[in-house]
Amino acid sequence: MEEDIAPNYEIRRKNFQGTLPVQIRLDYSEIYIDKELPTYYIMQPRMSYFFLLIPQLIEFYSELLEGKGISNDEYWFSCRGEPLRFDLPIGVLYDTFIRENSSHDNLPFKICLHYHKFPTYSLQKGMSKYIFQQSLKESSMMRVGKATAVQDRLEHVRSMLNSIKEGKYDDFWRYNEEIGEHSLSQLKYFPVRIVINRHYHPYMLKEEKDSIKGNAFVIQRPVKVDATDICIGEYLAKTLSKYFFIQTEVIVDEDNIEEEKQNEVEVVERSIKGTEVIVNGLDIDLDTSLTWLIMNLSAQDNFLYITVRVPSESIE
Amino acid sequence: MDDEKCVIHLKSVGSAPIMKKDKVSLSKGKSIAALYKFVNKKLKSELEEGQKVLLQVSESFIPSQQTLLADLYDTFKNESNAIVISISIDEPGWG
Numbered sequence: 001m002e003e004d005i006a007p008n009y010e011i012r013r014k015n016f017q018g019t020l021p022v023q024i025r026l027d028y029s030e031i032y033i034d035k036e037l038p039t040y041y042i043m044q045p046r047m048s049y050f051f052l053l054i055p056q057l058i059e060f061y062s063e064l065l066e067g068k069g070i071s072n073d074e075y076w077f078s079c080r081g082e083p084l085r086f087d088l089p090i091g092v093l094y095d096t097f098i099r100e101n102s103s104h105d106n107l108p109f110k111i112c113l114h115y116h117k118f119p120t121y122s123l124q125k126g127m128s129k130y131i132f133q134q135s136l137k138e139s140s141m142m143r144v145g146k147a148t149a150v151q152d153r154l155e156h157v158r159s160m161l162n163s164i165k166e167g168k169y170d171d172f173w174r175y176n177e178e179i180g181e182h183s184l185s186q187l188k189y190f191p192v193r194i195v196i197n198r199h200y201h202p203y204m205l206k207e208e209k210d211s212i213k214g215n216a217f218v219i220q221r222p223v224k225v226d227a228t229d230i231c232i233g234e235y236l237a238k239t240l241s242k243y244f245f246i247q248t249e250v251i252v253d254e255d256n257i258e259e260e261k262q263n264e265v266e267v268v269e270r271s272i273k274g275t276e277v278i279v280n281g282l283d284i285d286l287d288t289s290l291t292w293l294i295m296n297l298s299a300q301d302n303f304l305y306i307t308v309r310v311p312s313e314s315i316e
Numbered sequence: 317m318d319d320e321k322c323v324i325h326l327k328s329v330g331s332a333p334i335m336k337k338d339k340v341s342l343s344k345g346k347s348i349a350a351l352y353k354f355v356n357k358k359l360k361s362e363l364e365e366g367q368k369v370l371l372q373v374s375e376s377f378i379p380s381q382q383t384l385l386a387d388l389y390d391t392f393k394n395e396s397n398a399i400v401i402s403i404s405i406d407e408p409g410w411g
Contacts, residue, residue: 087380124381126368130408137377137410142391147376151411189391203320203386205345218380220387 011296015280016169018046020094021108024053026061027078027115037064041108045167046091046280047300050077050084050111051128052165057113070115073126079111083119085216086128087135088195089299095278095307096197096216132164132301133157136179139191139302142222149179164300172300180302189222190294191303194240198310202240223290232277232293232306233268233286243271243310244286276309320344322389323398326355329409332369333362339398344386348379355403363405372402375410 024040040060042053054075058065077084079097088096090109098106118125136157137147150157156175163172199209201217221239236244251263268286277284279297284306298304321341328334335358342351348371355369363369372378374392388399402409 085380085382122382127378130378133411134378138373138379141374141376147410151376154411201384201386203345203384204347205343208345208347208350208384218382218387220383220391222391 007295013169015297016045016047016172016300017167018091018281019043019167020046020090022090023108023110024057024077024113025110026057026064026113028064031064033064037061044090045164046094047089048165048167049086049088049128049131049161050090050093051075051086051131052161054128061113065115068115073128074115074118076114076118076123077111078114079109083122084111086123087131088216088218089305091280092195092299092305092307093216095281096195096309099278099281099309132161135301135303140179142189142191143187143302144182145188153179160300176300184225187225189224190291191222191298192220192235192290192294192306193303194219194221194236194306194308196240196243196308196310197312200242202242223294229289229291231268231287232284232290234266235290236277236286236306236308237268240308243275243308245269245271272310274311276307278307278309279305320386322385322393323396324351324385325394325396325398325400326403327400328403330404330407332403332405333359335359335403342385344384344389346385347381348383348385349381351385351401352381359403367405370404370406370408372404372408372410374400375402377410378408 020043022042022044024042026037028037038060040057044053054072057075058072079093084093094109098109100106133150133154137150140147140150156179160172160175160179163169163175196217196219199217201219204217219239223235233244234246237246245268246266247269248264249267251265277286279293280299282297284293294304320343322344324340324342326335326338326340335355340354342354351371352369355371356363359369370378373388374394379388385399392399394400
């Protein structure tokens with residue numbers, strides 16, 4: 001079994017190396033300025049995080065921002081008027097909000113940098129510096145039941161984050177080996193997060209709906225390592241039954257029609273036509289093995305991020 | 317599904333004030349943001365101006381604000397079926 005679910009190192013490297021062009025404008029709506037400010041363009045690894053760009057953006061816009069005494073914690077990003085979560089990798093944010101039907105028409109990924117009116121209703125101020133290490137610790141707790149390997153190597157974690165930002169795969173793994181590489185027999189759970197482009201979670205209370213704002217919701221359901229492998233569709237039907245369900249179809253064997261021999265097969269269906277399932281920029285067939293996806297397409301914090309895009313025109 | 321509850325065991329670490337009632341039962345549909353509000357309210361009189369409360373699960377990680385207790389409970393409940401959450405001030409107790 002162990003051989004069947006070993007990672008494919010070539011795919012893992014390619015998964016790490018995916019990039020996205022990003023366009024960033026500064027929101028200077030509260031300052032009078034008599035000229036157009038330049039726009040910042042950069043290629044960014046899909047696995048990286050927007051908050052890592054803040055120091056270089058402050059430098060780029062130094063003419064406007066210098067001497068204003070704005071702390072790095074005041075900065076935040078938005079896309080189409082909505083604050084962007086700091087804790088999701090850039091590629092996951094793009095897949096969730098922008099990507100449409102595998103087209104690349106929406107590139108570059110256009111976002112806006114803000115330095116005032118921090119949206120405390122949807123983001124937690126001052127937390128970005130902790131994000132990667134916390135996510136890594138959370139996944140370690142799921143995988144091996146403890147997070148001491150991360151805890152004891154916070155210097156390594158900072159180097160890992162830098163390697164992600166620079167797109168340096170070999171450097172990343174040099175640091176990650178002691179933290180993230182475990183044999184299958186040591187693992188308890190595989191960390192998996194579903195990111196949905198709706199303000200929805202199966203357990204969310206109505207009162208919470210009003211108090212936690214945001215346009216992406218994470219549903220976190222790890223998968224037991226020793227469980228039988230299932231397809232991603234079955235996993236989604238179990239965790240997100242509002243949008244995916246299992247239907248039993250009867251297939252009639254035409255050669256044996258006289259014997260009325262019938263076979264029943266289970267098929268996963270989408271409740272809303274056009275709902276997309278994406279992992280790191282790839283459209284995923286619902287019958288793809290979940291373990292295969294976890295092994296090969298997980299992000300650098302060891303979570304597999306499954307984006308579920310429900311079409312915006314659908315009414316619920 | 318709406319009214320399923322879970323037990324949260326709130327442990328103060330370092331200089332964090334101690335919660336008078338350290339075990340609370342909350343709906344699984346509540347978020348970490350709601351738990352922050354709850355703890356901040358309870359500790360309001362003991363916190364100094366500008367002090368920031370940080371919550372960590374199972375003496376290890378800070379969950380995101382939007383995380384629902386349901387997602388933590390199933391994975392991180394301890395032998396007494398409670399989620400252990402540490403309260404620290406300004407700096408996380410466990411890095």
